[in-house]
Amino acid sequence: EADIYQTPRYLVIGTGKKITLECSQTMGHDKMYWYQQDPGMELHLIHYSYGVNSTEKGDLSSESTVSRIRTEHFPLTLESARPSHTSQYLCASSENQGYTFGSGTRLTVV
Amino acid sequence: GESVGLHLPTLSVQEGDNSIINCAYSNSASDYFIWYKQESGKGPQFIIDIRSNMDKRQGQRVTVLLNKTVKHLSLQIAATQPGDSAVYFCAEVSGGYNKLIFGAGTRLAVHP
Numbered sequence: 031e032a033d034i035y036q037t038p039r040y041l042v043i044g045t046g047k048k049i050t051l052e053c054s055q056t057m058g059h060d061k062m063y064w065y066q067q068d069p070g071m072e073l074h075l076i077h078y079s080y081g082v083n084s085t086e087k088g089d090l091s092s093e094s095t096v097s098r099i100r101t102e103h104f105p106l107t108l109e110s111a112r113p114s115h116t117s118q119y120l121c122a123s124s125e126n127q128g129y130t131f132g133s134g135t136r137l138t139v140v
Numbered sequence: 141g142e143s144v145g146l147h148l149p150t151l152s153v154q155e156g157d158n159s160i161i162n163c164a165y166s167n168s169a170s171d172y173f174i175w176y177k178q179e180s181g182k183g184p185q186f187i188i189d190i191r192s193n194m195d196k197r198q199g200q201r202v203t204v205l206l207n208k209t210v211k212h213l214s215l216q217i218a219a220t221q222p223g224d225s226a227v228y229f230c231a232e233v234s235g236g237y238n239k240l241i242f243g244a245g246t247r248l249a250v251h252p
Contacts, residue, residue, distance in 0.1 A: 072229065129174070129238075131183030
C-alpha cells in the first residue's frame with residue numbers, strides 16, 4: 031500500500047498549457063524529491079526539499095518549479111508545457127536513508 | 141561529476157538460472173548504495189541496500205556485493221523467476237541530504 035500519492039497517473043495536454051503535478055505523502059517525511067525519467071533511462075533529480083519552505087534545484091536543469099507549503103505536499107508546476115517536457119515524473123520522500131517512491135505521472139505534451 | 145553507471149543495458153536469462161547485474165560508481169566517498177527494481181508503469185521499488193563498510197549483504201534470493209577497490213556493485217538474483225522481469229537500477233546516496241544518484245538501468249528479461 032503506497033504512502034506517497036501522485037496524481038494524475040497519465041496526462042495528455044496541449045503545448046502552452048499550465049499544469050501542476052500533485053505529490054502527497056502521509057509519512058511525515060521532511061525530505062521530498064522530484065525525478066524525471068525518460069522510458070528505459072535513469073532517473074534524474076530535478077527538485078528536492080528538506081522541509082516546509084525549503085526547495086532546491088536538482089542535478090538536471092528543469093523549467094518546472096516546486097513549492098513546499100505543507101510537509102505532506104510537494105507539487106510540481108510547468109507554466110507553459112512543451113513537447114520536450116514529455117516524460118515520466120516521479121516523486122519520492124525519505125526519512126534517514128529510506129526512500130519511498132510514488133507511481134509517477136506520465137506526461138505527454140502534444 | 142558523480143555518476144553511477146551500469147555495464148549492460150539488457151540481460152536475458154532462463155527461468156531458474158541465477159542473474160547478475162553489474163554497476164560501476166565514480167564517487168569513492170559514497171557510503172551507501174541501493175538497488176531498485178522498476179516494473180512498467182510503476183515507481184522504483186527497494187530491493188536491497190549496502191553500506192560501504194560491508195562487502196556483501198544477502199536478502200531473500202538476492203545478494204549485493206560491493207567492491208570498493210574498483211568501485212563496483214553487483215546484484216545477484218538466485219533462481220530467477222518471470223516475476224523478476226523488470227528494469228534494475230543501482231543508486232548511490234550522495235552528500236548529507238540523501239540525494240539519490242541513479243545509473244542507466246539494466247532490463248532483465250526472464251524466459252521460460
